[in-house]
Amino acid sequence: MSKNVNSTQFRTVDVDAYDEDNYEDDARETGDSGAAEVTERANQVRGLLNQLKTKEALKMALKNPPVGNKDASVKEQNYETVVSVLKSFKAADIDAAVADLDMVEIDILMKYLYKGFTCSPDKAASLLQWHEKVVAKGGLGSIVRVMVDRKGI
Amino acid sequence: MTTKTEQQLFVGSPVTSHAFNGALDKLVVSDNSTTVYIYAKEANGKWTKETELQKHIERVKCVDWAPKTNRIATCAGDRNAYVWNLNETTGVWAPSLVLLRIERAATYIRWSPAEDRFAVGSGARLLSVCFYENEHDWWVSKHIKKPIRSTILCVDWHPSNYILAIGSCDFKCRVFSSALKETYDKPETSGWMPKLSKFATMLAEFSTQGWVHSVKFSPSGDKLAWVAHDASINIVHMDNHDTVIRSLTPSLPILTVIWASENSVVCGGHDNFPSLFNIVAGESVSKGIRLDVKEKKAGGGMSAMARFKALDRTGDDTKDASLDTTHQNSIIELRVVKSDATGNCSQFSSIGMDGKIVHWDLDALASSISDLKI
Numbered sequence: 001m002s003k004n005v006n007s008t009q010f011r012t013v014d015v016d017a018y019d020e021d022n023y024e025d026d027a028r029e030t031g032d033s034g035a036a037e038v039t040e041r042a043n044q045v046r047g048l049l050n051q052l053k054t055k056e057a058l059k060m061a062l063k064n065p066p067v068g069n070k071d072a073s074v075k076e077q078n079y080e081t082v083v084s085v086l087k088s089f090k091a092a093d094i095d096a097a098v099a100d101l102d103m104v105e106i107d108i109l110m111k112y113l114y115k116g117f118t119c120s121p122d123k124a125a126s127l128l129q130w131h132e133k134v135v136a137k138g139g140l141g142s143i144v145r146v147m148v149d150r151k152g153i
Numbered sequence: 154m155t156t157k158t159e160q161q162l163f164v165g166s167p168v169t170s171h172a173f174n175g176a177l178d179k180l181v182v183s184d185n186s187t188t189v190y191i192y193a194k195e196a197n198g199k200w201t202k203e204t205e206l207q208k209h210i211e212r213v214k215c216v217d218w219a220p221k222t223n224r225i226a227t228c229a230g231d232r233n234a235y236v237w238n239l240n241e242t243t244g245v246w247a248p249s250l251v252l253l254r255i256e257r258a259a260t261y262i263r264w265s266p267a268e269d270r271f272a273v274g275s276g277a278r279l280l281s282v283c284f285y286e287n288e289h290d291w292w293v294s295k296h297i298k299k300p301i302r303s304t305i306l307c308v309d310w311h312p313s314n315y316i317l318a319i320g321s322c323d324f325k326c327r328v329f330s331s332a333l334k335e336t337y338d339k340p341e342t343s344g345w346m347p348k349l350s351k352f353a354t355m356l357a358e359f360s361t362q363g364w365v366h367s368v369k370f371s372p373s374g375d376k377l378a379w380v381a382h383d384a385s386i387n388i389v390h391m392d393n394h395d396t397v398i399r400s401l402t403p404s405l406p407i408l409t410v411i412w413a414s415e416n417s418v419v420c421g422g423h424d425n426f427p428s429l430f431n432i433v434a435g436e437s438v439s440k441g442i443r444l445d446v447k448e449k450k451a452g453g454g455m456s457a458m459a460r461f462k463a464l465d466r467t468g469d470d471t472k473d474a475s476l477d478t479t480h481q482n483s484i485i486e487l488r489v490v491k492s493d494a495t496g497n498c499s500q501f502s503s504i505g506m507d508g509k510i511v512h513w514d515l516d517a518l519a520s521s522i523s524d525l526k527i
Binding site: 021023026103104107137138139140141142144145148149150 | 303323360362363383384385401402403404405406
């Protein structure tokens with residue numbers, strides 16, 4: 001049998017990059033926070049958790065997520081802040097905390113829960129407890145909004 | 154008063170598009186095939202097949218009936234659209250080809266309010282506005298291309314006949330001017346078009362997180378509503394483009410929207426039932442009121458045959474496999490059937506992926522559902 005000595009480099013070419021009509025998402029500012037604000041928020045949340053003000057800590061953690069930020073570490077830091085708040089809740093208090101949130105905050109919380117399912121599968125049990133309560137309030141629509149989100153939280 | 158009348162039009166295929174004629178006694182439908190069917194209403198209220206219109210060679214995506222001039226427009230995946238004219242003496246519908254000049258499938262077609270032109274959306278990322286050219290006896294098109302960047306899913310005409318709203322897969326809803334000099338249009342300025350703008354000028358652009366499935370101007374044309382795949386309902390008033398009333402619904406994505414009055418919309422989609430949403434104080438949208446009232450099945454329970462079938466298949470003979478909604482699958486399109494002069498809808502119809510067409514009576518529903526206020 002003859003050996004194929006031709007190059008297969010062509011298989012690694014990104015064809016879409018050469019397509020003039022290739023769809024690209026808008027690179028718009030969406031009012032998200034920068035690194036400084038995320039660190040500031042992490043400190044404030046830690047403070048509230050130390051005072052056992054878990055509901056206020058949750059609301060603060062879900063404010064203004066760094067959605068458009070290109071720096072992955074900033075997003076990681078905000079994610080850690082949210083997870084630390086979720087961990088501090090007792091199972092019985094989750095209901096009351098979720099009832100306090102409006103639809104926008106519910107959507108942000110749902111996005112973090114799904115991020116948690118992928119990044120921290122060891123915490124899945126507690127995240128699922130939250131998921132059940134959030135779906136009761138946000139409905140399947142909040143899950144759909146996590147799926148269609150193109151920017152990633 | 155019956156709140157709804159349902160009919161299983163097709164078995165095994167969805168009803169992908171429908172439109173009524175002016176007298177509401179004929180219905181044109183497509184069943185996701187290359188054939189278009191015209192149904193006539195019998196004395197007992199049921200629709201029966203009257204004619205088949207066969208000209209397209211790919212799936213028919215959308216149909217529309219111009220009520221006053223009695224013409225049918227159809228568009229299909231074969232990149233063509235046809236305008237069908239009825240020969241009064243022979244009763245035969247004759248097609249005339251429309252030169253769309255598109256390289257992809259046509260996805261949506263709508264006659265304008267004056268019925269002298271129609272708009273065709275396509276996968277070629279452009280909209281064709283087609284009008285009749287007398288000298289050559291054919292329909293010609295002009296394109297609206299920039300800045301649309303993906304397939305157009307829905308189009309709606311403003312009552313003035315010169316403004317269009319387009320919803321597309323690039324997550325945007327846009328409003329364009331479509332005044333043509335070829336037809337000697339004399340548009341007037343309005344809230345949407347403060348300065349006279351020529352054809353294809355973009356007048357407004359709104360973003361969502363998902364594909365825009367349906368877009369509709371309110372009966373007066375002052376407000377615009379659109380629904381997207383991120384399960385949201387968005388409404389904007391022409392005077393203030395920055396304040397979009399956005400309702401993040403807890404339901405599955407909505408596929409179609411119609412205005413029930415100047416301040417309320419009826420939506421249907423993947424949840425299989427139509428719901429009514431009111432605009433509260435011009436600022437927010439109320440919770441959706443489900444218009445499909447769950448009725449207890451008469452005769453209580455399943456037939457013996459159904460029981461054994463269910464027992465064989467799932468090992469459980471207590472649950473009926475059908476859904477408790479009238480439509481057994483997603484609602485694809487809603488149409489206003491009857492409305493008064495101010496645009497208050499009293500009857501509307503829905504078609505679904507289950508092959509059913511359901512006729513809903515809003516007045517009867519208003520009296521039967523206790524907290525329904527339109």
